[in-house]
Amino acid sequence: MRLRHVFILCCLSILFGCNNKSGQQAAGGDYPMMTLKAEDRTLSLKYSAVTEGRQDVEVRPQISGKITQVCVKEGAYVRKGQVLFVIDQVPYRAAVAKARASVATAEANEATAKQTLAGKQSLYADKVISDFELRTAQNSYKSAVAALSQARAELTDALNNLSYTEVKSPVDGYAGMTSFRVGALVDASMTEPLIHVSDNSVIYAYFSLSDKQVLSLTSQYGSLDEAVKSFPEVSLELSDGSVYEKKGKVDVLSGIVDKTTGTVSVRAVFDNSLRRIMSGSQANVVVPYECKDCVVIPQGATYELQDKVFAYRVINGRAVSTPIEVFEINDGKEYIVKSGLRKGDVIVSEGAGLLKDGTVVASSGTKKEK
Numbered sequence: 001m002r003l004r005h006v007f008i009l010c011c012l013s014i015l016f017g018c019n020n021k022s023g024q025q026a027a028g029g030d031y032p033m034m035t036l037k038a039e040d041r042t043l044s045l046k047y048s049a050v051t052e053g054r055q056d057v058e059v060r061p062q063i064s065g066k067i068t069q070v071c072v073k074e075g076a077y078v079r080k081g082q083v084l085f086v087i088d089q090v091p092y093r094a095a096v097a098k099a100r101a102s103v104a105t106a107e108a109n110e111a112t113a114k115q116t117l118a119g120k121q122s123l124y125a126d127k128v129i130s131d132f133e134l135r136t137a138q139n140s141y142k143s144a145v146a147a148l149s150q151a152r153a154e155l156t157d158a159l160n161n162l163s164y165t166e167v168k169s170p171v172d173g174y175a176g177m178t179s180f181r182v183g184a185l186v187d188a189s190m191t192e193p194l195i196h197v198s199d200n201s202v203i204y205a206y207f208s209l210s211d212k213q214v215l216s217l218t219s220q221y222g223s224l225d226e227a228v229k230s231f232p233e234v235s236l237e238l239s240d241g242s243v244y245e246k247k248g249k250v251d252v253l254s255g256i257v258d259k260t261t262g263t264v265s266v267r268a269v270f271d272n273s274l275r276r277i278m279s280g281s282q283a284n285v286v287v288p289y290e291c292k293d294c295v296v297i298p299q300g301a302t303y304e305l306q307d308k309v310f311a312y313r314v315i316n317g318r319a320v321s322t323p324i325e326v327f328e329i330n331d332g333k334e335y336i337v338k339s340g341l342r343k344g345d346v347i348v349s350e351g352a353g354l355l356k357d358g359t360v361v362a363s364s365g366t367k368k369e370k
Contacts, residue, residue, distance in 0.1 A: 030361075031348045031350070031355070031361045032348070032351075033347065034297075035344065035345070035346050036295050037295075038293040038294065038295065038343050039294060039295075040290070040292050040293065040294070041291045041294060041334070042288050042291075043288070043289045043336070044286050044289070045286070045287050046237065046284040046286050046287075047208065047209070047285045047287065048207060049207040049283050049284060049285045050207075050280070050282060051203050051206075051277055051278070051280065051283055052203070052206065052279050052280065053173065053199050053200030053203060053204075053279035054199050054202040054204065055171045055173065055197075055198070055199040056199075056280075057170050057197050057199075058193035058196055059167060059169065059170070059193055059194050059195050059196065059197055060188070060190070060193050060194060061085075061167055063087060063092070063161050064185070064187035064188065065088040065165065065185070066087065066088045066183055067087055067088075067181070067185075067186060068086050068087065068088050069085065070178070070181060070182060071083045071085065072084040072085070072169075072175050073175070074175060074178060074195075075176075077172075077173070077174055077175075078169045078172070078173065078175050078197060079172055080169055080170065080171050081168050081169065082168060082169045083166045083168055084168060084175070084194070085194055086166055087166075088165070089165045092161050092162040092164075095158040095161065095162070098158070099151070099154045099155035099157075099158040099159075102155070103148070103152055103155050105151070106144070106150070106151035106152075107151075109144045109147060109148070110141075110144040110145055110148045113137075113141040113145075114141055114144070116140065116141070117138060117140070117141040120133060121134065121137075170197070172199055173200065174275075175195055175196070176195055176197070176198065178194060180194050198279045200272050200275065200277065200279050201271075202269060202271060202272055203269070203271075203277045203279070204267050204270075205236060205268045205269075205283060205285050206266070207266050207268070208258075208263035208264060208265055208266065209253075209266055210263055210264075211263065214257075216328075217230070224253050224255055227253060228251065228252070228253045231249070231287070232289075232290070233248065233288075234247065234248050234249070234250060234287050234288070235247060235286040236248060236270055236277070236283050236284070236285060236286070237283060237284040238277070238281070239282050243286070244270065244276065244277065246270060246271050248268045248270035248271075248285075249269055250266060250267070251267060251269050252266070253266050254266070268285050289327075289329050291336050294337070295337040295342060296334050297334065297335055297337060297349070298335075298350065299330070299335055300349065300350045300351065301348060301350065301352050302324070302335060302352055303353045308323055309323070309325070309326050309335070310322060311324050311340070311352060312352055312355055313345055313346065314346040314348060314361060317360055317361065318358055318361065319355050319359045319360075320358070321357040323340055324337050324338075324339065324340030324341055325338040325339040326338060348361060
């Protein structure tokens, strides 16, 4: 009986000992730490963008008629003034000939009216004819002059129409695709252009910033113009994931917020002399942000509560929850701390979401410095 009591007491002692050991482990833990120091960081943020050539022109006919020649090769590089299409010139050459004949007739009538007026003025001076006859001769001359002006204007119009039979490229660039062939009837009111010509020697990449970001920039630099000047050189990530070899520059920041999206349009310009970027393609504009002598912490060292960010400072061996303000731009791995932490502070660098305020923490070996 006595042995039985001793055995029970031993079991209870072992059980209580295990419980006490578990309680000690719950009270603390082995957490990685780091001592903060000032560092330089260059962050980058990607913005979805659409590219456009410096000029993307719809080429349309200015007169009506049938296409008699297609002079452009689709996809070819064309020069400004190069003939792309020819519209039937026969009726327009006839109109020019008719207009020239009208000008010749009007010139003859004007010369005759001028001579008649000179004779009437001489007779009127000799008091041979009346004042009425002189005024009639003057009016006849004015009519002849007006008729000559009208005939010349009609000749100019006819010559213009004849020139429009040759549809020329308005810019240097690459020709797009066309569905118009020889024999197709075209006119100035048609909705579909004959062809597109894109001048993409310079490429514009259009992207958007939130109105909050733009307000922050204008508050920091004083105006939209100064905000544009403050932008560093930007990169362009193409749709295949490669980065375009030439840097670009933000040159326009719209002062209008889109009511639908709440964003502001921004334009970056890139030299495209290598013709690598095509108009209308999808890309990402990569904007770098340089921060000097800043405090940087891993995002794993933080947790969020009610839209606020917290980190755990280590004070006297315990984790102390500390509210911090972080830079709104990050790379998804680190935060740049604007306030709440400073150089020399020791923080728990990982697992902040699992800690509680006041938890006893201990480093696994030497403190990790970053």
